[in-house]
Amino acid sequence: MARALVTGAAGFIGSHLVDALLADGHAVLGVDCFNDNYAAEDKRANLAGANDHDAFELLTGDLVDLDAHRLVEQSDVIFHLAGEPGVRGSWGKRFDRYTHHNVGATQHLLEAMADAGDGKRFVYASSSSVYGDALTLPTREDATPRPLSPYGVTKLAAEHLCVLYGEEQDVNTVALRFFSVYGPRQRPDMAFRRFCEAIVGGRPIEVFGDGRQSRDFTYVADIVAATLAAGFADTPPGRVYNLGGGGSVSVNRALETLAALAGRPLDVRHGERQEGDVADTGADTARARAELGWTPATPLRDGLAAELDWVRERAVPFPRMRSLSAS
Template identity: 55%
Template sequence: MQALVTGAAGFIGSTLSERLVAEGATVVGVDNLSDYYSTATKRDNLAQIDSDRFSFVHADLNEIDLEPLVAEADVVFHIAGQPGVRGSWGEGFSEYVSANISATQRLLEATSRTDSRPKFVYASSSSIYGDAEAYPTHELTLPRPRSPYGVTKLAGEQLCRLYAATSGLSTVSLRFFTVYGPRQRPDMAFTRFLTAALTGTQIDVYGTGEQVRDFTYVDDIVDAVSRAATVDVAPGSVYNVSGGGSHSVNEVLDIIEELTGRELNVRRQGSAAGDVARTSAETTAIRRDFSWTPRTDLRAGLQSQLEWVRGVLARA
C-alpha cells in the first residue's frame, strides 16, 4: 500500500505513519510544522519513523500542488488540522477555517481529479456533537458543536460527504473521542497533568473536574484509521472511534496520583468556553464494520503515557 498522511509530524499522524511503515506500507508524510507547539517536538516525532519507506514533505496543504502527491497514493489519511477548542474563538477562527476547511477541500478536490482516486480517510472529532441529545451518542445524532473548532471539523465531514456524492470518492470520516497516549501535544490535558505530577508544579483544571469523557488511547485510534483503508463501506460513511469507557477528569487525576505516588497540586479554574459536560460514544457500527475494538484501558494507557513523559523530561 502507498499512503499519503497529512499532519505526519503530529501526535496521531506520526503514530499512524510509524505503524503503516512497520506493516510494510510506503508512506509520504506532509506537514507544515506550524508553531502551534514546538516544531522541535514535531521533528522528534518524525525521527521515530525510522524507515526508508517513509519520506517527508514540509509544506502547507493550502499552498502545495497536491495532485502529484495524491496521484501516487492508494489511500489518503487526512489527519492534519488546526487543533484546540479554546483557540478557535475570536480572531483565531480564520486560521481554523484555513487549516480545517480550505485545506480539506483542496485535498478532496485534488483526490477527485486523479485517475487513481484513492480512498480518503478523514480525521474528525467528537467536538461536532457538542452537548449531545443522548448518551451514548450514535452517528445519526444531530450535530450541535459548541465551539468554532467543532464547526470546522463538521464542515470537513460535510465536504467528504459532498465529494462522495458528487464525485464518487470513497470517503470515510472517523470521529475521534479525546485521544491520549505517547506524543500527545504539550497543551493537552494528560500531558500537562503528567508533567506537573512529575515536576511538582501546579495543575490547572477547568471547571469542577466532573466533566466526563470517552478517553481513547492513540494506538486504538491508529488501529481504526488503518483499518479504514481497506474496509468496504459506503462512500461518505461516518464512524465514532472511542475507548469505550467514560471517566471524569477527577478520576483521571486520582489515577495519576496512584501511578506517580505523588499528591497533585490542583488549581480549579472557571469552565472553558466551548467545553461540554459529557462525551460518550456508541461504537456498534465501527465494531461491526471494521471488526475493531479498543484494547487499552485508561490505567494502562496512562501508565504508557507517563513513561513517555518521563523520557521527555529526562531529555530536556
C-alpha cells in the same frame, strides 16, 4: 503494499500512524507544515523512527499551497490528519487558522481526489467535537451534530465536505470521529499531557471547572488501529464512524488514576470552565465494531501509565550525563 499519504504526519496522531504504516510494510509520504502550535523540534522528534525507514519521505509545506493533484496521484490511500486542533483556542481572531487548515485544506485535497478517479481511499480525521453537548450518551453517528466551539464547526464543515464529495463526486471517503485522544506524543495543550508534566515538574495541576466533565478518552494506538482498518476497509463513500475508548471518565476520576500511578496525592487547583468545553462525551462504537472489525483495547490506567512514562523520559533526556556531571 500500499502507497500512503499521511497529512499532519509530524503531529501527535499522524506520527503514530506513520510508524504503524511503515511497520506494516507500506510506503509513506508524510506532509506537514510544522505549524507553530508547539515546538518544531518536538514534531521532528515524533518522526525520529520514521526517518530511519527508506520507505518514508517527508514533504514540508502547507497543504493549501501544495500541488494536491500530485500528492493524490502518487498515493493509494490518503490519511488526512492535518488540522488546527484545539477546542478552547478556536474563538476570536484565531478562527482564520481553523477555516484555513480544517476546511480549506480538506476541500483542496477532495478536489484533487475527485479528479484522480477511482481506486483511491480518503480517510478524514473528524472529531467528537461535532456533537457539542449531545442529547444522548453514548452518542450514535446519526445524532444531530450541534458543535459548541468554532473548532467543532470547522471539523463538521470538513466532515460534510467528505460526505458530499463521497456522495456527489464518487470520492471514496470515510470520516472518523476521534474522541479525546491521549498517549505518548500528546499535544502540549491537552489535559493529560499538562497533568503529567505538572506531576513530573512538581507543579500544581489546573483543572478547568469542577472536573466533573467527562470524556471518552481514547488511547492513540487504538485510534491508529481503527484508522488503518478504515483505510483498507470496503465501506460506502461518505460513511462516518465514532472512535471512542470504551467509556466516559470524568477528569476528576482520571486524576485519581494519575495519583495512583504517581504514588502520591496531587496538588489540584480549579480554574474557570473554558468556553467551548462540552460537559460530557461518549461514543457509541457499535458501527465501527461491526463494519471496521475494531474494538478499543487499552484501559485508561495502562494508557495513562504509558503517557506518564513518556513525559518522565522527556524530562530527563540524558540521565547518564546528568549523573556524571552531578558526581
